[in-house]
Amino acid sequence: MAITQLKHYHSLTIESAISLAKDLSLFDPSENLTCEEIGDGNLNYVFRIASSESGKSIIIKQALPYAKVVGESWPLTLDRARIEARALTLQRSLAERLVPEVYHSDEQLAITIMEDLSHLEIARKGLNKGEIYPSLSKDIGEFLGATLFFTSDYALHPFKKKGYVKEFSNPELCKITEDLVFTDPFFNSETNEFEQALEEEVRNLWDDLPLKLEVAKLKRSFLTEGEALLHGDLHTGSIFAGKEETKVIDPEFAFYGPIGFDLGQFLANLIFQAVVREEKPKKEEILRHIETTWDVFESTFSQFWDQSEDAYTKIDGYLEYVLEKSFADTIGFLGCELIRRTIGLAHVEDLDSVQDEEKRVLYKKTCLALGRECILERHRIRSIQDLLDKLI
Ligand code: ADP
Ligand code: MG
Ligand code: MG
Ligand code: MG
The missing domain is CATH 3.90.1200.10 (Aminoglycoside phosphotransferase (APH), C-terminal lobe)
Structure with missing residues (x-):
């Protein structure tokens, strides 16, 4: 899937999250990737994508147009993903050791792709x-x-x-x-x-x-x-x-x-x-x-x-x-x-x-x-x- 086709907002699935990570060259095209949704928060989806070959992994966090915990009856702005990616980047510039690295973000898709912290x-x-x-x-x-x-x-x-x-x-x-x-x-x-x-x-x-x-x-x-x-x-x-x-x-x-x-x-x-x-x-x-x-x-x-x-x-x-x-x-x-x-x-x-x-x-x-x-x-x-x- 080309990135251009992904530009309009749609909620990611296990499969489309993997395609996106490959399209963005975050992994080698030949790598075998696995993906799971690990979000335990109230508002958003969190996907963890990992390569069994290299051991490398990333996190894709995506905002939904509503609050996950309540459902579609509680609409919530996607703009929060822009705020989150910007805040992470700015806070990391001020306290590098204490904030995860952001690899990529996309306002249309309402995603932030960041360092995987699963070891913590x-x-x-x-x-x-x-x-x-x-x-x-x-x-x-x-x-x-x-x-x-x-x-x-x-x-x-x-x-x-x-x-x-x-x-x-x-x-x-x-x-x-x-x-x-x-x-x-x-x-x-x-x-x-x-x-x-x-x-x-x-x-x-x-x-x-x-x-x-x-x-x-x-x-x-x-x-x-x-x-x-x-x-x-x-x-x-x-x-x-x-x-x-x-x-x-x-x-x-x-x-x-x-x-x-x-x-x-x-x-x-x-x-x-x-x-x-x-x-x-x-x-x-x-x-x-x-x-x-x-x-x-x-x-x-x-x-x-x-x-x-x-x-x-x-x-x-x-x-x-x-x-x-x-x-x-x-x-x-x-x-x-x-x-x-x-x-x-x-x-x-x-x-x-x-x-x-x-x-x-x-x-x-x-x-x-x-x-x-x-x-x-x-x-x-x-x-x-x-x-x-x-x-x-
Ligand atoms: P929400 O805004 O929905 O509360 P969070 O950013 O708190 O979402 O993430 C929800 C959960 O997803 C976290 O409690 C954690 O288990 C997992 N998670 C989020 N970010 C990362 C990350 N960078 N690395 C590993 N796990 C993460
Ligand atoms: Mg949270
Ligand atoms: Mg939150
Ligand atoms: Mg964990």
Whole structure:
């Protein structure tokens, strides 16, 4: 099949994915290729194509014109594939070691062809099994320090930055976050899902007007503060991890937003692990990851700040202001993520896979109470140690 014939969008099959890989000369014409669909995400297809002869393999990720998890009744823009390929390429240019290489992308077909990371494991799955990832938090802190700093006004010429803001305008995927993270869990919405045993806690949240006012402020910040290019969906399911390697995938939600958002999502997903781990050393391991993430983010961001050419970055107190603001936002966004993953549409395996019902409900109540406290108290939680104190 010639590439020209493939130019109009159609969803790939095992056979057409192999033909495409050959047409693009990603393999030798004589190689015997196998292909399987391995996507376990909610939205897209992921094909893995491998050659038995050379051992070489690639990944083709394709967006569908709807969300895979719901079906054709939930249409979703194919433009997310363009955003994902561009974000991967830009993030790799800023944090090469921590992002997969993109070999090819095609807006019409809504595909991104990239490095196969099957030798690593999705961090959420590994953490649930008790795998130890010594460099996970250091790597994510570094990823965030570099990608957030170098896409912000603190680093870029204003024309370049506004060019990126335009390029990464992502209204449909942002709307998913606006609804599922910031609105639906706090109202009696049809998308919510929670067990009967949480009913009372959930009704209390819906009636909690001071809490809702603080969530409104956080949502406002997400809607209006175009500070840096966010990953936009940085949970532990968007991270491949190994003993010595970390790679961040799946930035289809990328857009310009407040710096604390990615940090908050990642930390909340670590907190689910801290909550379900009862043995002290195993819990400790996660607490260290939480601490390291913030510390490495802060030191990486600060080092880059010192090299900035912007006149105001030389003014005493400005860096401290930006970091303090980002920290309070992080704690607030973290609170929203804790709540929405417990009672909203998209849950986490960390909590839902706990078989003992009494424990599961208890862990979920802990997450709801902690989420609420973080949202309300975010300006009084002054350091990562203050947060850790709430988790012990
Ligand atoms: P979605 O946007 O649908 O969530 P993801 O990008 O998260 O899609 O990918 C879904 C799954 O496909 C991942 O959890 C992983 O198992 C697999 N996958 C995605 N990218 C790669 C890759 N580069 N290498 C190996 N497996 C991958
Ligand atoms: Mg995913
Ligand atoms: Mg795998
Ligand atoms: Mg995704």
